[in-house]
Amino acid sequence: MQVQNIFKFNLEDILSKKLTCASQPNSLALGRRVFYWFEEHQQYWLKTQALQNEVSLEDAFQRELDFYSSLSEKQIESIALPFQILKHSTVVNNFNIGMPLLILPHAKFLFDEPTNTLNIDQIKHKMLQALSVLENLHKAGWLHADLKAEHFVEYNNQTKLIDFEQSIKIKDTLKFSQLNATPRHMAPELFHAEAKSIASDIYALGIVFYEWLKQERLFANNYYDWAVLHCQTLKIELPESFICFKRTLDAMLIKQKTDRLIDISALKMSLITENV
The missing domain is CATH 1.10.510.10 (Transferase(Phosphotransferase) domain 1)
Structure with a gap:
């Protein structure tokens, strides 16, 4: 069984929250977008990549998405954090986003x-x-x-x-x-x-x-x-x-x-x- 989603966040609900940008200036210039927010005393991270900025970063982020998507539920439990991948093109905090959104809890x-x-x-x-x-x-x-x-x-x-x-x-x-x-x-x-x-x-x-x-x-x-x-x-x-x-x-x-x-x-x- 291949697990695509562990969390069940709603995109519209996430975008309505107060997202804080944590990307470094050089990462922003290359299209990397990292945000965090708090919900019920838990911090969550949202990570994505704008397209047509830096091919090497696009490829690297896609490798990470592919890795998470390849794991079985048992493998996730033994290796990685619970996660969610939202496959939507959207705008986050005025940034145009072209790749899926990866959501992880803080640890x-x-x-x-x-x-x-x-x-x-x-x-x-x-x-x-x-x-x-x-x-x-x-x-x-x-x-x-x-x-x-x-x-x-x-x-x-x-x-x-x-x-x-x-x-x-x-x-x-x-x-x-x-x-x-x-x-x-x-x-x-x-x-x-x-x-x-x-x-x-x-x-x-x-x-x-x-x-x-x-x-x-x-x-x-x-x-x-x-x-x-x-x-x-x-x-x-x-x-x-x-x-x-x-x-x-x-x-x-x-x-x-x-x-x-x-x-x-x-x-x-x-x-x-x-x-x-």
């Missing part, structure tokens, strides 16, 4: 809490939840292909993924020659123009874990410096209190793709069995 970022406010078991739990939702995504046949800390959220006490604009079906990865990725989270092989893979998703999540544990963002001045960092100089150095996570991070961040541990069940077991 708290999974990695918002600093690690120094959590105990080891709480940290392990969040990391295991992130691995599990990524495992569910891969089992459903998809790569996220642009994992960042802000793409993991908590909703109704469950971990979900968001922002599927770069998502790719695993069986179709070789068809995508254009590389759209964030250098901070790029696996070494991507700097050599290899296709995205389960291994590159694992590497990106490893960087998310590493930055969260250290409470520091990796830094490089430019694309070349990012390539040198990921391909040559990155070394996992954790505070003594978190050294129990080093073995797992080392396995996720091995530079050679063929040596990287991509079995998420094994990664979860590694976390569970680590001693403080």
Whole structure:
């Protein structure tokens, strides 16, 4: 059963609400439209794209729509937030909209809490939840292909993924020659123009874990410096209190793709069995 709608919002009712535009100025110039509103103590997001502005953004938003539309109800529950796609051309806050409207509820970022406010078991739990939702995504046949800390959220006490604009079906990865990725989270092989893979998703999540544990963002001045960092100089150095996570991070961040541990069940077991 393919699920197109989880929410049942009425377009006219939504447009009658006080919608607040959250799009950045540069996104507005390229046609991206993001709004939010509140209803019964819940915040909702409305995301869409104006046509004939920026083809790459149109294509990316269509990939996200295709991703949500492809999921079964069971997959939605294990991977993504509840959603609604309204397939209407309309005008929102004086913006001409040419693509469908994607509606999502607001959710708290999974990695918002600093690690120094959590105990080891709480940290392990969040990391295991992130691995599990990524495992569910891969089992459903998809790569996220642009994992960042802000793409993991908590909703109704469950971990979900968001922002599927770069998502790719695993069986179709070789068809995508254009590389759209964030250098901070790029696996070494991507700097050599290899296709995205389960291994590159694992590497990106490893960087998310590493930055969260250290409470520091990796830094490089430019694309070349990012390539040198990921391909040559990155070394996992954790505070003594978190050294129990080093073995797992080392396995996720091995530079050679063929040596990287991509079995998420094994990664979860590694976390569970680590001693403080």
